[in-house]
Amino acid sequence: MPGSTQGSALSxxxxxxxxxxxxxLRRFVSHKxxxxxxxxxxxLALFVILAPFTARYGVNQSVQAPPNSFLSPxxxxxxxxxxxxxxLYSRLIYGVRVSLLIGLASAVISVTLGALVGxxxxxxxxxxxxxxxxxxxxxxxFPFLVTLLVVRNVLGGLPWLKPLTGEMNSVRFIxxxxxxxxxxxxxxxxxxxxxxxxxxxxxxxxxxxxxxxRYIIARHLLPNSVGPIMVALTFSVVGAIISESTLAFFGYxxxxxxxATSLGILVGAAKGAVQTGFWWLAVFPCFVxxxxxxxxxxxxxxxxxxxxxxxxxxx
Amino acid sequence: MLRYILRxxxxxxxxxxxxxxxxxxALRVGTDPVESYKRVNPRASRAxxxxxxxxxxxxxxxxxxxxxxxxxxxxxxxxxxxxxxxEVWPALKDAMANTLRLGTAATVxxxxxxxxxxxxxxxxxxxxxxxxxxxxxxxxISIPPFISAILLQLLFAVYWQRWFGESLFPTSGVxxxxxxxxxxxxxxxxxxxxxxxxxxxxxxxxxxYMRSSLLDVMNSDYMRTARSKGISERRILIKHGMRNxxxxxxxxxxxxxGSIVGGLIITENIFAxxxxxxxxxxxxxxxxxxxxxxxxxxIVASILLFNLIADISYAWLDPRIRLE
Numbered sequence: 001m002p003g004s005t006q007g008s009a010l011s012x013x014x015x016x017x018x019x020x021x022x023x024x025l026r027r028f029v030s031h032k033x034x035x036x037x038x039x040x041x042x043x044l045a046l047f048v049i050l051a052p053f054t055a056r057y058g059v060n061q062s063v064q065a066p067p068n069s070f071l072s073p074x075x076x077x078x079x080x081x082x083x084x085x086x087x088l089y090s091r092l093i094y095g096v097r098v099s100l101l102i103g104l105a106s107a108v109i110s111v112t113l114g115a116l117v118g119x120x121x122x123x124x125x126x127x128x129x130x131x132x133x134x135x136x137x138x139x140x141x142f143p144f145l146v147t148l149l150v151v152r153n154v155l156g157g158l159p160w161l162k163p164l165t166g167e168m169n170s171v172r173f174i175x176x177x178x179x180x181x182x183x184x185x186x187x188x189x190x191x192x193x194x195x196x197x198x199x200x201x202x203x204x205x206x207x208x209x210x211x212x213x214r215y216i217i218a219r220h221l222l223p224n225s226v227g228p229i230m231v232a233l234t235f236s237v238v239g240a241i242i243s244e245s246t247l248a249f250f251g252y253x254x255x256x257x258x259x260a261t262s263l264g265i266l267v268g269a270a271k272g273a274v275q276t277g278f279w280w281l282a283v284f285p286c287f288v289x290x291x292x293x294x295x296x297x298x299x300x301x302x303x304x305x306x307x308x309x310x311x312x313x314x315x
Numbered sequence: 316m317l318r319y320i321l322r323x324x325x326x327x328x329x330x331x332x333x334x335x336x337x338x339x340x341a342l343r344v345g346t347d348p349v350e351s352y353k354r355v356n357p358r359a360s361r362a363x364x365x366x367x368x369x370x371x372x373x374x375x376x377x378x379x380x381x382x383x384x385x386x387x388x389x390x391x392x393x394x395x396x397x398x399x400x401x402e403v404w405p406a407l408k409d410a411m412a413n414t415l416r417l418g419t420a421a422t423v424x425x426x427x428x429x430x431x432x433x434x435x436x437x438x439x440x441x442x443x444x445x446x447x448x449x450x451x452x453x454x455x456i457s458i459p460p461f462i463s464a465i466l467l468q469l470l471f472a473v474y475w476q477r478w479f480g481e482s483l484f485p486t487s488g489v490x491x492x493x494x495x496x497x498x499x500x501x502x503x504x505x506x507x508x509x510x511x512x513x514x515x516x517x518x519x520x521x522x523x524y525m526r527s528s529l530l531d532v533m534n535s536d537y538m539r540t541a542r543s544k545g546i547s548e549r550r551i552l553i554k555h556g557m558r559n560x561x562x563x564x565x566x567x568x569x570x571x572x573g574s575i576v577g578g579l580i581i582t583e584n585i586f587a588x589x590x591x592x593x594x595x596x597x598x599x600x601x602x603x604x605x606x607x608x609x610x611x612x613x614i615v616a617s618i619l620l621f622n623l624i625a626d627i628s629y630a631w632l633d634p635r636i637r638l639e
Contacts, residue, residue: 033450138334141570141618143577149599150338153345242459249461250584250596270465271585275486277473286462293457301453 024227027306034302037295044292048097055090059260063087070278080280082269088280091261092288098254099263099292102171102244106178107236113179114186115229119217121187122194129191136184148243149252152177169255171262174247178240186232193225227307234300238293245289263289320627327619331612332385338611339381342604348373351602352397370394371604384608394605396598406594407609414590418579421510425517426568432518433525434557440530448522455519460578464512464585471508484508487587509586513578524567529560562632569625573618 018026029035047054056078062068063077068085071077079088121129139147155161155177156168166172197203198221206216222229241263247253248264249271266285273281342348352367353359359367368374371394372384387393393403436448468486476482484507532538533556541551580592587593591610598606 138337141573141622143573143580143614145577145580146595146614150341150345154341157344157347238457246459246461246581267462267465274465274468274473277469277477279469279474282465282469286466289462290458293459294454297453297457 024306028302031298031302031305033298037298040291040295041299044096045100047093048100051093051097055087055093057087057090059091059094060086061090070276070281072278073280079284080278082281088266088284091266092263092285095261095263095266095285096288096292098171098260099241099244102174102178102254102262103237103241106175106182106240107233109175109179110182111186111229111233111236114183114232115190115222115225117183118187118190119194119221119225122191123198123213123217123221132187133191136188139181139184144243145246145250148177148181148247151180152247152252155180169253171254174244174254178243181243182236182239186229186236189228189232190225193228194221197221197224227303230307231300231304234296234303238296238300241289241296242293263292316627316630320623323623323626327623330619331615334615335385335608335612336381338615339384339608340377342607342611343373343377343380346599346602346604346607348397348602348604351604355397355601355603367394367397371608373604388608388612393609396606397603398601403606403609406606407613410589410591410594410610411613413588414576414579414583414592417506417509417513417583417588417590418575420506421513421579422517422568422575424510425514426521428514429518429521430525430561430564432522434529434552436522436526437529437533438552445526449526452519452522455515456523458515460512460516460581461585463515464508464582467508467512468585506588509582509588512582513575516578517575520571521564521568524564525560528563529556532556532560535559558632562629565632566625566629569621569628572621576614576617 057063062085063071063081064085066085068081069083071081071085073080077087077089079092081087082091117132121132152168155165155173165176194217203216203220206220211219244253244262245264245267248262249268251268253264253268254262255265263285267289270282270285273279348371349364349368352364356363369383370387370392372380372382372387374380374383395401396403396406432448432452436445439445471484472482472486475484485505486508538551538555541555542548546554576591579590580595582588583590583592584596591613594606595610597603598610
């Protein structure tokens, strides 16, 4: 086929002059699982954004007049109903919407915070760096759930934080909590990156020309750490979604008002459904959570490979 | 080496004090121990409340209160729990023993299979087996323990009973209700599911560590030297490869105790397994300060201890490292 050989010749030519970004994109696309994951997450996001059209019932609406509780999957409730007759399929859509919001919001906040703190700590070094790393080590050494619960209560117990955090079982509180938590891991990664970057020639050159610290951090160190920061961002999204489910599972999660729900609340309800054998209440929410976690993890993994220029030799 | 260990042990005392002080503050702000005492014992007289405040060191001044608590803690005058006035030490001891049993079982099973899987994957990187093991490990890491717990319970306990008349593994406890004495078979049956769930995470994590560590070692110069000397492939793998690849893995294992305890807390709660996790969640839910503080001390101490073990094992396995 002449057309295809021509095409490959063309792409070969283009490859020779491709920018780092294009090379990263090419490496990312060659990761099949990640591409599939992107499609899955895209479809999920569409479902969630178009919730008024894709959901068949309101979040708090029962599918039919009683008796309607614990109906197994059927035509008017594709994934069955819960204890008070609400459609699990529709509730999953609304739940994923809240969970994705929590995941994205807290990931963006914590990564921004963590990148800045990590960059400053790595660049300045000294006492600030020492104290920061000690605190981070301490927090990360504790069992995760223990720290999360204790910090959650401490946050809720400080009255002057109320205007920022809102009620303890609100979605906003959860986002603030996860942001406070999430930045430490990111700060550590960015710090490591900055530590190795700041000894490089181009930073030295910038300093020799008289660039200010702020300029060097903003124009040289952070842009060069963009790969690890992106990877940290994807993993933070998963981390926040799973943490939310864990908290909700143990009854400390958000109690979104008006019967609004989250993936965590749905998975938490599954706990009660196990013994009674209403399998759909356990299987579907768990399955959705696994799909989301796995997809985002695959994307993060591919991003890590794609943004690491050392890996390009083999391709 | 001995001097290093002694110095580290000496250092761990101030660390312990500092961390427990922070934990003390966090618990006082977060759980408000006096309020929860009054909530659980609504008819307690003022003298009783004052006695509770005294023995737990719950003074308005945090620093003074902490040292009061510390003095009572060290001299063994532990306050009883706020609910039912139970002795704390027996409850804590039982919880520790149960968790140690589950944790050891899961860690041994998990690390063994994790290392084997990692070695199998690293032997032929890029091969079918490697891809399979790597992908499975990835899936294993992505699934949070409570999800796998729910699904496995549903399958092996509830639906197994419907299909075959008897559930393969029970869903809660260490022994059936009313059982006394020791019965290994029953214990294994009851502990199988929680062990598997904690072990899945460990297997997934360690197979990845082991794989990348062994791959690093396999590509190193001394491996090529050993091969060129004509040593058999099997001997190279065991004497040169495994031994060196294990160094970073052992260190990570010792540092990882926090996350293993984290997995245990979640799993124990789902299976109503009476260990440290259930103990923590129960006493935390009730704001039971007398139960919580010793628990925290145990956790902090074990984290510090395993940190020390990690450093020592690092030096012991790798003669190039000198501890000063």
